[in-house]
Amino acid sequence: MSLLRKIAGIVLLWSSFTESSPVFIPKIEWVQCARNVPVPATNFNVTGVNLRALPSTLHCGRLVVPIDYSYPISASNNITLGLAMYRPQNPKGVLFFCPGGTDPGVAAIWQMALNQTGPFMPDFSGLQMYDVMAMDIRGTWTSNQLNVNTSIDAFPTVLGAIPTNEAQFEAIKIASSQLIESFVQTTQPSALVQHTGTVEVVQDYENIRKALGYELIHFLGVSYGSYRAAQYAAAYPRRVGNFVLDAIAPHGLSLFDQANYEIIAANRGLLRSDTYCQNDVDCKLRTKGIGSIPMAYDEVLARLQNSTALHPSAFQQALVGALGGQSLFPVINELLYDLINGDDSALTGAGSGGINVESVLGIIYLCSDNTFPITWEAFEQALKASEKIDTYHTGQPAAWLTILACSAWKYSKAPLRSLVLDKPMLYVTADFDVSTPTEKATWMWKHHGKGNSALVVRHGDDHVSWNLPSAASTEITKEFLRTGIMPKARSDKLVTIYEPGTQRGPIPDPYSVITGYIAGDCVDPDTCNLV
Numbered sequence: 001m002s003l004l005r006k007i008a009g010i011v012l013l014w015s016s017f018t019e020s021s022p023v024f025i026p027k028i029e030w031v032q033c034a035r036n037v038p039v040p041a042t043n044f045n046v047t048g049v050n051l052r053a054l055p056s057t058l059h060c061g062r063l064v065v066p067i068d069y070s071y072p073i074s075a076s077n078n079i080t081l082g083l084a085m086y087r088p089q090n091p092k093g094v095l096f097f098c099p100g101g102t103d104p105g106v107a108a109i110w111q112m113a114l115n116q117t118g119p120f121m122p123d124f125s126g127l128q129m130y131d132v133m134a135m136d137i138r139g140t141w142t143s144n145q146l147n148v149n150t151s152i153d154a155f156p157t158v159l160g161a162i163p164t165n166e167a168q169f170e171a172i173k174i175a176s177s178q179l180i181e182s183f184v185q186t187t188q189p190s191a192l193v194q195h196t197g198t199v200e201v202v203q204d205y206e207n208i209r210k211a212l213g214y215e216l217i218h219f220l221g222v223s224y225g226s227y228r229a230a231q232y233a234a235a236y237p238r239r240v241g242n243f244v245l246d247a248i249a250p251h252g253l254s255l256f257d258q259a260n261y262e263i264i265a266a267n268r269g270l271l272r273s274d275t276y277c278q279n280d281v282d283c284k285l286r287t288k289g290i291g292s293i294p295m296a297y298d299e300v301l302a303r304l305q306n307s308t309a310l311h312p313s314a315f316q317q318a319l320v321g322a323l324g325g326q327s328l329f330p331v332i333n334e335l336l337y338d339l340i341n342g343d344d345s346a347l348t349g350a351g352s353g354g355i356n357v358e359s360v361l362g363i364i365y366l367c368s369d370n371t372f373p374i375t376w377e378a379f380e381q382a383l384k385a386s387e388k389i390d391t392y393h394t395g396q397p398a399a400w401l402t403i404l405a406c407s408a409w410k411y412s413k414a415p416l417r418s419l420v421l422d423k424p425m426l427y428v429t430a431d432f433d434v435s436t437p438t439e440k441a442t443w444m445w446k447h448h449g450k451g452n453s454a455l456v457v458r459h460g461d462d463h464v465s466w467n468l469p470s471a472a473s474t475e476i477t478k479e480f481l482r483t484g485i486m487p488k489a490r491s492d493k494l495v496t497i498y499e500p501g502t503q504r505g506p507i508p509d510p511y512s513v514i515t516g517y518i519a520g521d522c523v524d525p526d527t528c529n530l531v
Contacts, residue, residue: 084141100223460519
């Protein structure tokens with residue numbers, strides 16, 4: 001193509017973005033996947049992949065959408081979304097997948113098309129009759145990116161020790177203001193910072209649906225993707241097919257209530273680490289019997305009160321982080337043993353909190369979806385209330401950290417659609433998910449399930465059941481995505497299913513539930529050295 005024709009094409013493109021454009025008609029630009037390879041991400045890389053012979057089922061695309069949907073798309077009001085699809089011949093429908101938070105969606109589709117599998121990776125086998133679409137949500141990965149690289153150093157100031165007085169609370173608000181301003185100063189276009197909420201993301205999904213020409217979509221939303229899937233269903237009920245919400249982030253539950261659930265879940269998680277120790281022949285605290293892990297943790301916290309090696313709150317954050325996601329029970333138990341035996345070198349790196357670009361990015365999306373500011377009086381009241389339920393002093397719920405990081409958020413958020421979910425959906429949770437406590441799923445199912453949705457409770461650990469291909473709950477999820485038929489009641493050591501209109505039973509005792517590979521505790525059966 002000549003340079004003149006290229007320039008003419010660009011002029012034509014931008015002319016379609018003028019303020020006078022009466023209707024925005026979304027259109028996906030399909031691009032060569034080999035020239036649009038996603039950057040290496042969790043469990044994904046293209047080492048050894050022949051980019052000249054990619055599967056015919058892999059399709060890569062871009063879609064230009066408004067930054068701010070309250071104004072027409074224009075030369076100054078647009079961003080580009082990156083997306084990928086698995087596209088079989090003669091698809092039976094379309095399945096949207098949102099992996100949650102700022103996790104890469106495009107890479108998940110590449111994994112599917114390349115048949116890359118693993119113990120903690122999404123497994124779409126049995127769903128290849130669908131077009132499967134995932135996008136990198138606005139601000140991340142192959143979409144227009146938020147720039148938070150210069151903010152990483154300032155992040156620990158905001159998420160340091162939980163404040164215990166008003167002066168400390170106000171100091172964190174100042175740090176929060178500086179952090180948020182750094183997002184705006186380094187991101188281009190800067191307006192993207194205030195338009196990353198679920199309201200905008202849901203409209204992005206709807207524009208992809210329109211561009212693909214499907215009347216209905218099926219949707220698998222995991223972790224924060226469940227929040228987006230539920231909001232999509234409320235905004236566009238006529239487009240709802242088979243929807244699954246896994247590791248549920250609830251709509252309508254206050255951050256303070258969420259914090260309490262997270263504290264309870266972290267306490268349970270510590271007991272699960274103790275359960276694992278009692279079954280692990282390599283756990284050095286096993287001989288001390290049941291309760292040895294909480295006792296060791298309490299001893300370490302007490303010692304850190306008078307230590308300059310690490311602030312107690314930093315150690316609490318490290319523990320909760322290790323209990324969340326894919327639970328690191330052997331690592332936790334080994335660390336506690338080393339510390340109570342005087343090996344302070346084990347503290348090296350323990351307080352880093354895993355701060356990286358993705359963790360900083362995640363704060364922006366949470367700020368966009370929640371109401372701020374919070375007063376010191378309200379925060380102090382929540383702190384005092386939590387002391388009554390924090391048996392083992394884990395004390396670092398993600399909801400509190402969100403409140404602190406977003407305490408100076410200055411942008412008004414686009415109003416979320418009132419959540420009315422009339423269509424039957426499948427809700428999936430795990431007893432001992434520390435990242436999204438199972439109480440959140442119960443609350444969401446009770447308040448928004450409308451008596452027409454089933455609840456699947458996987459017995460075990462880890463965050464996001466879908467990422468455990470061998471779990472019984474994963475096949476139940478696939479069957480619902482294929483058929484839309486609610487699963488029948490079931491209760492065994494692997495899973496309990498509650499049919500629509502029933503009541504959930506109590507959360508089991510942490511010591512009564514299986515540990516090991518089948519519970520999501522290790523990469524494969526051989527790495528679980530359990531009795």
